[in-house]
Amino acid sequence: MHILVCGGTGCHASSSNLLLENLKEQVDENELSGEVQVIATGCFGFCEKGPIVKMVPDNTFYTQVKPADATEIIQEHAIKGRQVTRLLYKDPVNKETISDSRKMGFYKKQIRIALRNCGLINPENIDEYIAADGYIALGTVLSGMTAEQATKVMIDSGLRGRGGGGFPTGIKWDIARKVEADQKYVVCNADEGDPGAFMDRSILEGDPHSVIEAMIINGYCIGADHGLVYIRAEYPLAIERLKIALNQAREYGLLGKDILGSGFNFEIEIRYGAGAFVCGEETALIHSMEGHRGEPTFKPPFPAQSGYLGKPTNVNNVETFANIPVIFNKGAEWFASIGTEKSKGTKVFALAGKINNVGLIEVPMGTTLREVIFEIGGGIKDGKKFKAVQTGGPSGGCLTEKHLDTPIDFDNLLASGSMMGSGGMIVMDEDDCMVSVARFYLDFTVEESCGKCTPCRVGNKRLYEILDTISKGKGTHKDLDKLRNLGDVIKDTSLCGLGQTSPNPVLSTMDNFWDEYIAHIEDHRCPAGQCKELIHYTVVEENCVGCTACARNCPVNCIAGERKEIHFIDQSICIKCGACLEKCKFNAISVS
């Protein structure tokens, strides 16, 4: 028998280490070391109910176990084989106790559709993809469906584009299908530019064939025989695996002429991005593929009417494509049964920031932010307080405590002043200053704006400058009015999605953290202690023992003081790097 004890940060904080020791002690005392093993594990992702203990092989799941419970677990469960009922997990809805962890709703919180093969199959082996139902969807479509029928499946599934905008994929295909042209194109947008989102890269690295298969289906539906993958040059591994996959598909005749004897031809080539966030916008992406500057153009005409080389073009992103084979294998109804009324299926999120379980997760639409952050994500790092979660990258906004129970879908996020974006989810804690965060995103937008339209080119620069002024404690109330008006106008007048959403980080932080802006302006104070110009590091004399740790670690040698004497920070030299604060073990450095 194995007893698994969660050693994740969350559980550790609630003394799981003591529990672990007690359990081991009990095992030894009862001379069970031959049969029972106590194992510390990584985070179960259920930190709210920690510490967690799981018994293997019967999968009993104990929650909120205290160190003192060790005896009972060993005596009752390990020796007598009886479950300790009071420690069993109770379903929050029907209050029933659940003994087998596999029956817990928690395990259904994550459903992997787009990521179904990531971490399961060898991405460089097409046989493993085929063994996992690969290319069956393509075969089904090619051998028994008309383009119209297949497109209808897509419409019925309710799948919406995962790249940010959330446009219904089937309808997009249908528009491109209906346009008459001698040549059409399918484009896969793999120019994942959102800093903090990496699901597209992971899919291409872990399951490239699913994207290839979906692109061929897409080509069949709209009547295109040529596909292009526009991929970030910064993703060498994804490029490599995609190339291998393309070659294997060609060798098997799944790509090329007369695919699966259907008479349908399809080829895919790779185009490289070169580091421009705006190229995620489909018209900019198309210009970039044509060898031009990636400047967006006004829509209409939409790419479905006039896209790559002036021909009808359908652009979808990697995650969208990765969903598609499953839709055909399991049916549109099945897919539409997952998620919320208007957002079907699942969404992959790149969970990062001040969170314990940084990683890639996939949850059904409608999952709440709380479930994602505190259950799957394992809560906030180092036991700090949750402050905000930023979704949608530079286009999104910061959501707070009050949004935690909002079910995540396209429309709800938009209504909360943020957006789905490509699925970056950055969690912030009490140490993060919201003015700085807004400034960080604007810095990004200013750098990534293509410069074509005035509001985005100049407006974002001005937004950045005002935020910078505020973060230095030199802002005024009038600056806040300016931010608001400028933000509204930039959203209202910008040419493409980049500018139309770039003020979101500012506007949403102003909506949700107004007091923090006011503190910077009225009190010249940064409540999170992050804005360099507004903070001072000083030595708390009564705590300083003169250990010299701070002085030794100061990169600019601005801390003076002899051993065992109180130290002193020279403010004129201090660069406010915070190294002293981190190194001091005696709480003798304070930030003000």
Add this chain to the structure above:
Amino acid sequence: MSAIKIRLKENDLQQLKDVCRSFNNQEGELINVLHKAQGIFGYLPAEVQEVIARELEVSVARVYGVVTFYSFFTMVPRGRFPISVCTGTACYVRGAEKVLDEFKRLIKVPVGETTPDGKFSIAGLRCVGACGLAPVVLVGDKTYGRVAPDGVKKILKEYDDK
């Protein structure tokens, strides 16, 4: 209207022409050609762009417009050990800015530039997708995860005798 002499080694010129030919001298392949050229020369000096423009039959201004648009392309040689500090959001909230500041302070060049001895160059980099290791620093191909400002000195020390 004074002309400019573009000087190139014969070998370099031939290599460039071969690259262009491998893309059938198609103007639409400009970005792919530039990637290849930067792969060969390490950067894209004016003369390389002039040759590419001629081979693909597009204006030099357009080539330059493209090169300056995309952050991946550079017209200055990078250091032998290019340092990239990830400034993606995940790294930012975990202190990447301070790490970048520390690099700048220690190698004494601003972002986008190369040390006079050509050893290091420093750049910000948008998300490498290793958010679990934030903040992330790349020196050449080597990845350093969970870098704190006081760890910067140690990283640079690794390259002391190189």
Add this chain to the structure above:
Amino acid sequence: MKKVKSLADLKKMKEQFQSNINLREKSEHPEGLVQVKVAMATCGIASGAKDVMDFMITNLEKRNIDAIVTQTGCMGYCYAEPTIEIRLPGQDPVVYGYVDVKKADEIIEKHIRQGELVDGIIPINYETI
């Protein structure tokens, strides 16, 4: 390599590949065939997954363990990279996080050889369709 000519062909191939895998899993050999998967996406490689994979390959062979080591994509546990999955014959797979060479050695000796779990298991917390 032969081309797949039709949907029927493809389905046949699928069955064949699946049964190959099943055979592997339900191996009758007493030692059985051990399957090791190493998450080799960018985040894994950046944290040293390649070294772990090399170590597993050489050492499993050196220690005469009948095993197959393959690479796979991101398992999603980026915070705990490098991650590897061990599947002993007839058992549920177990995922380990923060695996370095030392840990890998422990996994071979304790988990693979003796069937004892070791510290550092990452509980799987998702369902795959």
Add this chain to the structure above:
Amino acid sequence: MGKLKVKIDNKLIEVEQGTTILEAAKKLSVEIPTLCYMNLGDMNIEHKPGGCRICVVEVEGRRNLAPSCATDCHDGMEVKTHSIRVLNARRTVLELMLSDHPFDCLICAKSGNCDLQSTAIKLGIREIQYQGEKSTYKPDLSPAILRDMDKCIMCRRCEKMCNEVQTVGVLSGIYRGFEAVVAPAFERDLDHSECTYCGQCVAVCPTAALTEVDHTNQVLRALADPSKTVVVQTAPAVRAALGEEFGMEPGTLVTGKMVAALRQLEFDYVFDTDFAADLTIMEEGAEILGRLNRHLSGDKSVKLPILTSCCPGWVSFFEHHFTDLLDVPSTARSPQQMFGAIAKTYFADKIQKNRKDIVVVSIMPCVAKKYECTREEFSVDGNPDVDFSISTRELANLIKRANIDFNKLPDEEFDAPMGESTGAGVIFGTTGGVIEAATRSAYEMHTGKTLEKVDFDQLRGWEGIRQATVDFDGFQLKIGIAHGLGNARKLLDDVRSGKSEFHAIEIMACPGGCIGGGGQPLHHGNSAILKARQKAIYREDANKPLRKSHENPSIIKLYEEFLGKPLGEKAHKLLHTKYFRRGNIICIEPDVREAESI
């Protein structure tokens, strides 16, 4: 297709499918301000990048504001062009633009003629709330065009003209975001680029980011110098446009007033470039006939078609882009340069002056002429044949500075002898004019017959590329015409590949010819102005007693007294030129890899 019902500012209108909101509004006399938008409909030049966002309007049911220049009407659409939301957005966007623009309006070259300024006036901007860093760039002073990109508002009109219309390809958007600007490759000066100085970028620039190099002060100094005899020549297109600078209707001919004004400015001799245009026809006509005759007699080495060569922008263009065809164009100098050469020889002798004491000033609709007169081959011992070339706009400025009430000036006549011209000289100012003038003379010279009908309607028009066949008494002369360098390139590509069937081709660099030159009063995107100027040119031609160049008595006398015969030795020396291969050179060096200025 059915009509669409659209409501703009509560006014109902029916429009065709494909009509933009801006166009529909215009029909209702609702003038939505624009900045980057440009529509030279008659020349198929439409530019609507949707970049400036000044023309945004509110469309019922739409999430964000719509750029009216690029948004098509749909049936039942309701549009508000001046709601508070629109006005605030438009004002904010303009303030942003101004916040990244120098505040030197009082002394700016474009003050009073600047689209940005007039929009600021129209929107009643009294304060720029959003101040911050301004982008600054190195100014670029070439012989003809001044680039001050601090004043660029990224409308990209210049890029459109340079790349798509002219296919010169010197300009491109570079960098991105706040740093983005339009510049030549590697931000080199225009002088180190393939710029032809056609000046179409200047002609469409809404601000003073691109202006002509100002030579008015040099001219004033020359006029004030008692030791200099200052001779002025005026190009044909100037008289058809100068009036616009003084509030006259486009297409008003101001030849007489212009002459009077030049006299009041105290030019010593007021002459006409039309005279030199007639001279050009004598030389070029003779060259055409010479090549034709050789061709007809079976000489396979003769280069046909012959290309006109009076446009300096065009000359630069083929010197850069068609270096293999340098022997195809006529070797005749442009009228400006022929004038200079004759003024500083024949005329200098007449008034018994040394060429160094004569200053030749040309008034041109053109900025390339500024560059042309600096070309080395057009000078003798460092003394240029034409000293200064100023644009129509610069002349207007000189007139204003001299306190002359232009509108009230009496009509005066040009001085003799170089002021005498025929109608053929006048039409040099418009597309099709040079070849029509040449045809009039060549016909008579070739056939020996008198041409009864001098108006060749088949050579006139607006299409970018035109062709016509003229019956030369049995011989069918095939003529091609292109205006705009992009169109010229198409004809040249045919010549290069041997597909061209023309005997003669006229090319003018600017759309519409010289009437649409880079030195003309700004058309602000209204192509009706260019059409009116063209009409005026043909009117002037029709009113002339003499319509054929070879009938110009002063020209006849010039040959008798001085030149001898067309293509003669003296004519060859003074009136013809040769062409040079231009552009950057790639050279192989064993060890170096760098670009070096030579």
